[in-house]
Amino acid sequence: MTTDFMREAVRIVIEQREKNNVVRPDLIHLLMQARDQKLKFGDFDRESEVNTVEEVSYTPNWTHDDFVSQCAVFVFGGLDTVTNIASFMAHELAINQHVQVKLREEIESILNDRDGQSVTYEDIHSMVYLDQVLTETLRKWPQAIFIDRVCTKPYDLNVDGRVISLKQGDTIWIPALPMHRDPRYFSDPEVFDPDRFAPDRRDDLGDFVLMAFGIGPRLCLGNRFALMEIKTMFFWLLTKFELTRSDKTQHPPKLGKSLMIPEVKDGYWLNLKLRK
């Protein structure tokens, strides 16, 4: 039923755009162009991160289901990930009250600076501690526990003096969660410590150890949007409420096994107390 809904919704949008010659600078338009082989690599500004064009244009005979599945990845990849990370962040803030207090101080300093004016995109973007808290949440609870790649050419990987020969077509899994919880890369990995991402400590972090949004040209397409969405949500949530643990809060949380992404087995429970 969900599949039929997606098929039909995408079909209607495509039909309306074709019939009425509607052009919007969005994913559907890019996919329509790719389907019709009208995209050429380099049509887009590299800075805009529309960098999958070369690969998309290799796919000459798209079925409607190919089209729909691209749209489905966009929708579902951007929903559970954001809600789960926001839930884990609320959980960690309820448990780690000192972090919540420090984050609220940063929020209040922005509100004071603004003096009743609307808070802007730039304000949220400038918040260093908020960024640290969210990055630490993404480290401890990465939604993709591994990322995968297919080898496009043979390659010898040197692992601790042992050579692993990869063939074209081999799939490799890069274990993001184990890396994020490995004390060689993050000391006391079970501790929720946003200060490990303080600007003066960032240089101590190794390269390629934080994989919450993946890596390289196939890095999460929605990462900046997701960060801004979650930061904005917490800006206002902490302005209005105090988050505290409830009788049902489970810490450390037990994870469910039904999904491939980490989520708390019995749900996320905490108290919201309205601030004066």
Ligand code: HEM
């Ligand atoms: C906290 C939220 C999110 C997390 C943790 C997350 C994480 C990821 C990860 C790990 C990948 C794989 C990257 C790789 O293989 O290197 C990915 C891919 C992707 N994500 Fe996200 N994501 C989030 C939010 C979003 C949102 C909001 C959108 C859409 C608006 C989105 C759209 C995509 C798409 C389209 C891909 C595939 C990119 C490609 O293959 O070129 N994601 N995401």
